[in-house]
Amino acid sequence: MTHPPAAANPQPPRRRVVVTGCGMITPLGRTTAETFARAAAGESGIGYLTRFDTRGLPCAIGGQIPDSWLDDHSDGYARRHRPQLALCTRFLLAAAGEAVTQARLDTLPDRTRLGIAVGAHGENPSVDAALFLHRFTDGQGHWDTAAIARSGGYDFMQFYRRKSDLAPVTLAARYGAGGPNLALVSACAAGAQAIGEGTRLIREGRCDAMLAGGAESALDFVGILGFTLLKALAERFTAPERASRPFDRKRCGFVMSEGAGVVVLEELDHARARGAAILGEVLGYGDSADAYRITDTHPAGEGAVLAMRGALADAGLTPEAVEYVNAHGTSTVQNDVTETRAIQAVLGEHARNVAVSSNKSMLGHTIAAAGAIECILSLEGMRRGVLLPTINYEFPDPKCNLDYVPNTARRRAHRVVLSNSFGFGGQNACLCLGRWDE
Numbered sequence: 001m002t003h004p005p006a007a008a009n010p011q012p013p014r015r016r017v018v019v020t021g022c023g024m025i026t027p028l029g030r031t032t033a034e035t036f037a038r039a040a041a042g043e044s045g046i047g048y049l050t051r052f053d054t055r056g057l058p059c060a061i062g063g064q065i066p067d068s069w070l071d072d073h074s075d076g077y078a079r080r081h082r083p084q085l086a087l088c089t090r091f092l093l094a095a096a097g098e099a100v101t102q103a104r105l106d107t108l109p110d111r112t113r114l115g116i117a118v119g120a121h122g123e124n125p126s127v128d129a130a131l132f133l134h135r136f137t138d139g140q141g142h143w144d145t146a147a148i149a150r151s152g153g154y155d156f157m158q159f160y161r162r163k164s165d166l167a168p169v170t171l172a173a174r175y176g177a178g179g180p181n182l183a184l185v186s187a188c189a190a191g192a193q194a195i196g197e198g199t200r201l202i203r204e205g206r207c208d209a210m211l212a213g214g215a216e217s218a219l220d221f222v223g224i225l226g227f228t229l230l231k232a233l234a235e236r237f238t239a240p241e242r243a244s245r246p247f248d249r250k251r252c253g254f255v256m257s258e259g260a261g262v263v264v265l266e267e268l269d270h271a272r273a274r275g276a277a278i279l280g281e282v283l284g285y286g287d288s289a290d291a292y293r294i295t296d297t298h299p300a301g302e303g304a305v306l307a308m309r310g311a312l313a314d315a316g317l318t319p320e321a322v323e324y325v326n327a328h329g330t331s332t333v334q335n336d337v338t339e340t341r342a343i344q345a346v347l348g349e350h351a352r353n354v355a356v357s358s359n360k361s362m363l364g365h366t367i368a369a370a371g372a373i374e375c376i377l378s379l380e381g382m383r384r385g386v387l388l389p390t391i392n393y394e395f396p397d398p399k400c401n402l403d404y405v406p407n408t409a410r411r412r413a414h415r416v417v418l419s420n421s422f423g424f425g426g427q428n429a430c431l432c433l434g435r436w437d438e
Contacts, residue, residue: 017199018436020276021103021264022376023095026363027063027257030072031098035363035373036380040409042391044241044362046255052221059233061240062219063257063364065091073097077174086123086161087217089170091260091369096171096211103264103276105175108209115179115207117198119190119214119368120167124222129158167215179207184368188328189287189423190214191261192371192431196285198265208270213262213372227256230295234331244365245392246329246358247336247400254330257364261372263379280379281434283317283416286310290426297335297422301342304328307428308346308418315416315432319347322354323414324387326378327404328422329358330365337399339420344402355412357390357405371421375431378417382435385413 022032027045029035038045045063054060073094078085085093100106108114132153136144148154160166165183172181180201184190191214198212218224227233234253237243244255271278288310290303297303312319328339344351359374366373381388386409393406419431 015203015205016268017202017265017282018268018271019263019279019282019379020266020271021099021105022279022379023098023102024259024261024373024376025065025069025073025091025094026259026366026373027065028363030069032376032380036377039359039362039377039388040386042362042389042408044391045257046240046243046364048240049219051219057224057228058235059224059228061243061255063255063259063366064219065258070094084157084160085170086166088120088123088215088260089167091217091258092118092120092167092171092213092215092262093174095213095215095260095262099211099262099264100175104274105209105264111176112178113208114175114177115181115198115201115210116168116172116177117182117184117194117210117212118168118171119184119186119194119371120164121185121216121218121368122164122166123161124218124220125162126158127221129155171211175211177211186427187423187425188365188367188370189421189427189429190368190371191373192375192419192421192429193287195263195265195282195372195375195431196287196429199282199285202265202267208267210265211262212265213260214369215260216367216369217258218367219256219258224256232332242392244331244361246327246331246361246390247340247397247404248393249395249397251331251333251336254332254360255364257366259366259373260369261376263372263376278436280382280436282431283434284311284313284315284432286314286430288428290428292426294425297338297426299338301338301345303426303428304339304342304420304422305345307430308342308420311418311430311432317416317432320350321416322347322350322418324381324417325354325356326374326417326419327356327358328420329360329390331360335422339422340400340402351402354403355387355405355410356402357388359388361391371419371429374421375419375433378419378433382414382417382433385411387412387414
């Protein structure tokens with residue numbers, strides 16, 4: 001007797017990943033609500049740097065967070081461990097606290113299924129510490145390590161604070177998260193990649209929830225000097241708040257900033273079982289490398305195109321579904337033209353119908369935190385029906401010919417967003433985000 005061939009095993013439906021908590025601390029605000037409100041009003045968080053002596057530097061501005069704002073967030077854990085925490089890790093704890101509270105994640109009984117994914121770069125070396133150490137060298141490569149130990153003047157915690165994995169392991173310790181723990185070190189793409197990789201881990205069934213995001217604190221002499229020597233920072237401006245001008249013809253470089261953004265990602269049924277409020281959905285994630293140069297993006301935007309197409313394919317959507325692009329929009333001459341071309345390549349004729357704007361016009365560039373902060377602002381924009389503006393847009397650039405929501409926020413309901421993060425050296429990430437409707 002001949003039997004018909006067995007039917008192929010049907011694939012189980014893909015686990016859907018939703019956002020149940022958001023938190024941030026930025027130059028515009030101590031919380032998500034405060035940052036969004038000021039961004040919607042077109043305000044700038046850029047000013048003159050006060051944390052160190054900037055004399056002699058051609059760029060002395062940035063998005064600096066007041067120390068008092070961290071004190072507002074500080075809990076017992078942050079206070080006890082402050083000596084070992086880099087500033088970016090303190091920002092991260094502040095943002096995570098808001099996200100965890102909103103998601104009611106403290107009530108989660110099984111923390112072995114809670115993972116962490118964080119984009120961060122640790123703390124730059126202190127100039128004072130470097131000068132101190134050089135007292136103990138003869139200049140020929142010989143160091144008197146015994147004298148260093150006897151001096152008691154070197155802060156050995158500097159080594160610990162520079163570690164890029166300090167941020168995720170601190171977050172895991174703070175919340176007892178025993179699941180996968182990822183440290184993403186991919187420049188400006190790190191925060192978005194952390195959210196994307198967290199989404200993948202939940203889809204694969206390796207965990208049920210993730211704390212994912214990014215943090216940055218490079219507003220110090222070493223950080224500013226490095227980007228100054230690379231000619232990447234804005235040096236020509238009439239006032240600090242007018243220096244970041246993405247897609248504007250008179251843009252001349254980016255403005256460095258600091259802060260953190262964290263989201264709570266959960267598998268949909270897990271969130272529903274807890275009765276958690278759902279703020280939005282991660283529909284798709286695309287990542288790529290330019291494979292070009294370590295200091296330049298590909299001039300044709302090939303990596304950016306791959307990341308955006310990857311996010312749409314992962315979401316199962318066509319370009320026509322996209323209603324808004326939260327652009328990387330750094331305010332550098334090269335990036336803004338390249339990103340415009342990449343958006344046009346991915347969306348085709350539909351690009352003319354899509355609003356595009358850059359949060360960095362108001363926040364500056366928060367590097368590893370940027371992708372996470374911009375993801376949250378995108379989710380909040382969908383929830384509130386608001387397209388955030390690109391401020392300081394005064395002189396149209398014929399090479400940048402899309403709708404950049406110039407200067408004033410726009411009321412418009414929208415359901416699907418692409419959020420771009422293109423890292424220094426060619427790391428690319430794109431998140432496709434969806435509005436949540438029960």
